[in-house]
Structures are given as structure tokens and as C-alpha cells.
Amino acid sequence: WTATRDKSCKLPMPKGSMGFPIIGETCHWFFQGAGFHASRRQKYGNVFKTHLLGRPLIRVTGAENVRKVLMGEHSLVTVDWPQSTSTLLGPNSLANSIGDIHRKRRKIFAKVFSHEALESYLPKIQLVIQETLRVWSSNPDPINVYRESQRLSFHMAVRVLLGFRVSEEEMHCLFHTFQDFVENVFSLPIDLPFSGYRKGIRARDSLQKSIEKAIREKPLHTQGKDYTDALDVLLESAKENNTELTMQELKESTIELIFAAFATTASASTSLIMQLLRHPAVLEKLREELRSCGLLHDGCLCQGELRLDSIISLKYLDCVIKEVLRLFAPVSGGYRIATQTFELDGVQVPKGWSVMYSIRDTHDTSAVFKDVEAFDPDRFSPERSEDREGRFHYLPFGGGVRSCLGKQLATLFLKLLAVELAGGSRFELATRTFPRLISVPVVHPTDGLRVKFFGLD
Numbered sequence: 001w002t003a004t005r006d007k008s009c010k011l012p013m014p015k016g017s018m019g020f021p022i023i024g025e026t027c028h029w030f031f032q033g034a035g036f037h038a039s040r041r042q043k044y045g046n047v048f049k050t051h052l053l054g055r056p057l058i059r060v061t062g063a064e065n066v067r068k069v070l071m072g073e074h075s076l077v078t079v080d081w082p083q084s085t086s087t088l089l090g091p092n093s094l095a096n097s098i099g100d101i102h103r104k105r106r107k108i109f110a111k112v113f114s115h116e117a118l119e120s121y122l123p124k125i126q127l128v129i130q131e132t133l134r135v136w137s138s139n140p141d142p143i144n145v146y147r148e149s150q151r152l153s154f155h156m157a158v159r160v161l162l163g164f165r166v167s168e169e170e171m172h173c174l175f176h177t178f179q180d181f182v183e184n185v186f187s188l189p190i191d192l193p194f195s196g197y198r199k200g201i202r203a204r205d206s207l208q209k210s211i212e213k214a215i216r217e218k219p220l221h222t223q224g225k226d227y228t229d230a231l232d233v234l235l236e237s238a239k240e241n242n243t244e245l246t247m248q249e250l251k252e253s254t255i256e257l258i259f260a261a262f263a264t265t266a267s268a269s270t271s272l273i274m275q276l277l278r279h280p281a282v283l284e285k286l287r288e289e290l291r292s293c294g295l296l297h298d299g300c301l302c303q304g305e306l307r308l309d310s311i312i313s314l315k316y317l318d319c320v321i322k323e324v325l326r327l328f329a330p331v332s333g334g335y336r337i338a339t340q341t342f343e344l345d346g347v348q349v350p351k352g353w354s355v356m357y358s359i360r361d362t363h364d365t366s367a368v369f370k371d372v373e374a375f376d377p378d379r380f381s382p383e384r385s386e387d388r389e390g391r392f393h394y395l396p397f398g399g400g401v402r403s404c405l406g407k408q409l410a411t412l413f414l415k416l417l418a419v420e421l422a423g424g425s426r427f428e429l430a431t432r433t434f435p436r437l438i439s440v441p442v443v444h445p446t447d448g449l450r451v452k453f454f455g456l457d
């Protein structure tokens, strides 16, 4: 709570409130969710100060301001997660690495998400989605979509990405431990028995133990391009870059990948299902596109092998996924720290202050999107392409050198889910009205979204 202004800079400090000592405005943030930042932005402007998760923070909204922060990596800012996040993800994670080490690690990871690698994961992702939808459809009761989507994205990450062959029971335990981990990644860094932080540390240690066991028992396939999973690609890529990954690095990378994929993909899957329910005309247009490409015949998806290129060629599907990620960006923003005092929107960001750039608020307030609150996938059509005005108006995956590494994988996963939903499922809302959304830690419906799935008639 000690951060102060840079007296050598003539510019004023951003407006805002620092809340109570130690906890600052953390409690307001938890309880108010998205409303917290929106209300302060309206009161204090696009750049305001607050105090969250144990430290003073400057929150930044608006394409031009965000561009300056994201493109200022190394010169103006560097990465700075809350202490709980840094400790739980570990020193070898991408989130915690900077400069050359970060660049080198990203280079090794890039191959995990290459076109070739994605092509090899595609049939397995499709299978996991199909199996999940079959289970959802055979359940006589409505499904809690958000909770089950978390399970789906966890299965995708553990089975498809990491290739772990664990029993259902082990998977169940791993999932619950992982939920404890995720729930406490953003917690006050107070290490006391029963604190969220301590719970998170215990969950991390237990996950690392299980992952080490799974890695040691896992048959590795690192010959040729016929990858079986992302872990194989990662090991091969490390070798090509003359690097040996230690067991500790592998464990931390594995947890980081599952963490990065887990809540984000579950949130986006839930938002996708909700929007398809809200907008039957969009669902019908998706079906029309599948029919016109020969992927849907007599109401059934063609069982032939789906290729990455055919998924990429579905233009309307691309618009739908983009629009879901614009209106319901799962990640609200990213954390940085100012490495020198700089100007933003007429105020100073003093050296040493934490900076959080905003994704969701930037989307919500961007002037380039017409009727910004409407769900309108066609705004991304080649004729309209409202996002062409500049990439920092639309940034569900962040931007600059720390943009999302799993962007293509996440998009592929969401597209495959939409194809299966449009082509092979019947589903309807099981409640009278659509639920309210909350945005901490990621966007999700208050009741999880209750939906009855029927499968095909």
C-alpha cells in the first residue's frame, strides 16, 4: 500500500480509490465482479488506480492505452502476476519468465500449437467432445453446462494434450485437486492454515506429484511428425532447440498449460452454448454452412475424417466464435508492472506500480463495434470486418509478445464443439430465463447454465 507517485514527473496520478489498508478494494472486486471495474471506469476514466490482491494497481482500458502497455513489454512494463499466481505457477512457468528466457520458452512451446500438431490433435479432441455430448444427452436431467465444460476442457487438456492414461477414478481426483488449485491462484498471499493460499499450495504439490508419476509412466513417442500428444511435441521441440527440460520444468509447464486452457475454454464453451440457445437463427445459419460444405447430410454430421483445413474454411463458424469471444471474453485482462514512469491518457503510471490492462472493458467500450452489446457474428464477415480498425480493439487472446500461445488450439476446440452442437445435438434451456453472468475468475453464468441435451432424434 506504499506505492506513491513519481515526484519527478509533472503529470497527475490517475484518479481512483485505494480502499482499506492491506486488502484495498479486493472484497469489493470479488463481490461486484465486472461491475467493479465498470463503475470505477465511469467515475475515474479509462486509466484509474485501485488496490487489489495485496498491491496497488493501475487499471487500463481502451485500445490505444492497451496498445501502449502491450507493445511496451521490456521497455515500459514487464510481467507481474499477483504473488499467489506467481508462487502457484512456479518460477519455470511462461507467466513468470521475462526477456530472453521468456522468448526461448515461447519458441519451444510454439511447436506444440503448430498447424501440424493441431492436425494431429483434431480427431482426439473431436472424440472427447463427441463422448461428452453423448454422456450429456443420455442424462435424463439438465446439465450444469459450466461445471461440465470445465470437466470437458480438463479431459481435453489431460488426455489429448498431455496424453496421460489415467483411470476414471484418478481423473476424478485430479480434477478436484485442480479445481482447488484454480480457485486459489488469485488469492491474498497469506500463508496460514485454512487460507486459500495454503490450499492452493497444497493442491499444487499434490498435482505435481501426480503429474511426475504420469510422466514417468508415460510411453514417449518423439519420432517423426506423427505426434501423439503435446508433451511429445514439447520434448521434441526442446531437443531441437538444444534444451533439456528438467522434471520440475515439465511439471510446471504441464500445470501452466492445463491452467491456461481450463477455465478459459470452459467459459467460452458455456458462452457459446448460451448464445446458440439465445439465437436459433445463428444455429440454423451454422447448419446451413455445414450443409453447403457437405459436412451435414439429412441432419447428420458426416462421419468421415474432419480435416483442419475444412474447419478453417468455415467462415460463418469463424464469425460466431469470434463474436462469442468479443462479447464474453473469458479473460478480463493481464497483469504487468511499470519498469519506468510513463504517460498514459494524460496521467502518470509511476515506476513500480502494477498495471492491469483490460480486455473485456476494452471490447465493451470500443467505438469500432456497431451496437456493441448485440450478439452479431456477421460483424466479423469479410464485408463488414469491424475488427479491421486495429487489433487492440479486439483482443480476447491478449496481444504483443505475451499473447495467448494456445489461441489456435482454443479456437479449434470451440469450432469443433460448435460443429458437433449444430450437426449432432438437440438442446434446450432447462430454466425459464437465461441466468445472469458473473466475471470472476472468468465469465460464467450464476447457475452454471442448466441445459437439457437430447442428442439426435
Ligand code: HEM
Binding pocket: 094, 095, 106, 256, 257, 258, 260, 261, 262, 264, 265, 268, 329, 330, 331, 333, 334, 335, 359, 395, 396, 397, 398, 399, 401, 402, 403, 404, 405, 406, 407, 409, 410, 411
Ligand atoms: C496467455 C486468453 C486458451 C495457453 C493468454 C492471454 C490471454 C489468453 C488473454 C494473455 C495474458 C496476458 O497478457 O498476460 C485465452 C482464452 C482462451 C485461452 C480466451 C480460450 C478461449 C488457452 C489454451 C492454452 C493457452 C487452450 C493452452 C493449452 C496460454 C499460455 C499463455 C496464454 C501458455 C501465456 C503466454 C505467455 O506468457 O507468453 N491466454 N487463452 N490458452 N495462454 Fe491462453
